[in-house]
Amino acid sequence: MARPGGILKQAGPLMLGRAGAAVVGFALPLILTRLLPQAEFGTYKQVWLVVTTAYFMLQLGLAQSLYYFLPRKDGRESAWLTQASIALVSLGAVCAAALYGSRFLVARQFANPELATFALPMALMTWLMIAAAPLEISLTAEGRVRTAAWIIFLSDAVRVGASVVPLLLGLGLHGFFWAYVLHGAVRFGLQCWFFFRRGRPQIDGTLLREQLAYALPFGAAILLEIPQRTFHQWAVGWSVDAATFAIYAQGCFQVPIVNLLYAPISDILQVRFAQPGVREDRALLFHDANLRLAAVFFPFTAGMVAAAPLFIPALFTHVYDPSVPIFRVAILVTPLAALPLDGALRAMGHTRYLFRAFLGRLLLTVPAVLIGLKLFGMVGAITGHALAESAVRLVMLDRVRQELSLAWREVLPWGQLAVIACASLAACVPAVLISGLAVAGPRPFLALCAAGTLYCAVYLAVIALMPGEGSPLARVRRVLLGVTAAPV
Structure with missing residues (x-):
């Protein structure tokens, strides 16, 4: 029988890691609303809406598939992880290119020409976030929950600290978003370090088909879920100016x-x-x-x-x-x-x-x-x-x-x-x-x-x-x- 309370006990380190991350992450919007004019804060929320929508949609269930395959401990862990990692790096690159190419269309849709000026850091942020998606997931699925918890906390601490510094130095939103790019590069480097420490990368055609058979239906579901969860923000963002969108975004x-x-x-x-x-x-x-x-x-x-x-x-x-x-x-x-x-x-x-x-x-x-x-x-x-x-x-x-x-x-x-x-x-x-x-x-x-x-x-x-x-x-x-x- 499963131990009563076992879910909470096993999840405890992850919750502590997320709690620490929440403490530092919670401060970011409080700081931004005091450092940025309302229209600029609305622009930040529009960029972040585009990036996070792409990040969650373009994983196609591959990172989450590691929760299903790695706990089996069937001796094929390297193949499951290699296949997911290579696919996510490739998907992130394609997504980044598409975002950069459509920068004027995105800016026109939001009726905010300033969005196009952030296209390069927006594209790089998206690519690096998608490429590093397996980092905490793979560690958790392998039972290395404490390590995953520390990474969750330290990652958010670095992100918040690095992003606020450019604002305090007067570098504005451009410096802010390039700090996010630097944070994403550090996360991706850490993902690569853990990946190669596990041993030689492996790809197996049969296992890849099995992994895709599990991941793609879920990934297709996410392709529907994320637009559904964010549609109200997109609909409002297309209908109002950046300052009014800031009001709506804070309400959400x-x-x-x-x-x-x-x-x-x-x-x-x-x-x-x-x-x-x-x-x-x-x-x-x-x-x-x-x-x-x-x-x-x-x-x-x-x-x-x-x-x-x-x-x-x-x-x-x-x-x-x-x-x-x-x-x-x-x-x-x-x-x-x-x-x-x-x-x-x-x-x-x-x-x-x-x-x-x-x-x-x-x-x-x-x-x-x-x-x-x-x-x-x-x-x-x-x-x-x-x-x-x-x-x-x-x-x-x-x-x-x-x-x-x-x-x-x-x-x-x-x-x-x-x-x-x-x-x-x-x-x-x-x-x-x-x-x-x-x-x-x-x-x-x-x-x-x-x-x-x-x-x-x-x-x-x-x-x-x-x-x-x-x-x-x-x-x-x-x-x-x-x-x-x-x-x-």
Whole structure:
């Protein structure tokens, strides 16, 4: 049987690494909104939207395929890694050339001629990011989780430090983006160092076909998923100027805690699912991952909605107060991240199903966003995105339920989720009161700290006072850190 709480224990180093990276990475937008005029910050967000969209789409599932093949420890690890690495370097180069060649088209689409002047660093950033994509993934899949965690932390620390220095020296966005290129080159060099230390590169035609058969359906799904996830930003970016896009982009700001927890737990869940002899434990592993994520994402969502009028000005100044309603709608999607559906389906080999699900989600998202944008402006765009995302996540949950041979009452630990949800809502009361009193005050950060402290205290107190086995402290530990009994 799988150890209760094992997912959290194995993912712990990754979460610590991502936590350290989040601390330094979280500071970057705070610094940029204070160093850059609003229009320049909007230009930065447009460039980053182009780069990250290409980065996630052009991996074609090859980097992620290492989570599926490397944990097998079948003696063919070198071939799996060589094939993925060579393909990603090639794909990155093709993508970089295409981006540079289409620089004027991209600038015209965003109605921002300045974008074309950043074409070369934008292309190089994309190539180096794609080429270095297997770095942390391969280490995690091999069980070298601590090494991967250190690289995650140090990589983001170097990225933030190196990118801010040119701004402080007066080199502007050009210096900023070239610092990103330097950071990407360092990551790619490290990827090459680890690659050649593993031994002689190998390519096997039979294994390559097997790897592509797994990766390409998932990669095709990502080709649909990333446009779906970012379409609302593209639609708004094509409709407004750079300064207004900065308002929307900050409203869609992702607090790092989501990736901090979701990515490592989902990654470890995939590795555990792929290991031999765990088939009958998959439901328990899925419940365990779901509860660990929900224990943070549920209260996080409720608290952010309650304290949004303090959160946005505390981080980005009152200039970005119009972002608050957008942020409130965007954050409501976060509880869905407590369902590690993509990782579970990939680990079970259902990449073709993911392609169909992502296609359906894209076809649903495009009209929902465009209609919302037309009728209700930027808030309507993010609302259309949120509704489409929610509908398809429920369909994917049903597929996981079928694969695990569970009834609806068994697919999730409903009882424990209800406890977390009730505690999250009850804790909103002090946060709403403080937000209402201090929303127009000159020190929103202090008010946010007070609201957050009271929110956490009430949340933990409600969990501790809920009926259940053990002492109040034991109940809190059980909800936050692990399951001690079969989920209900």
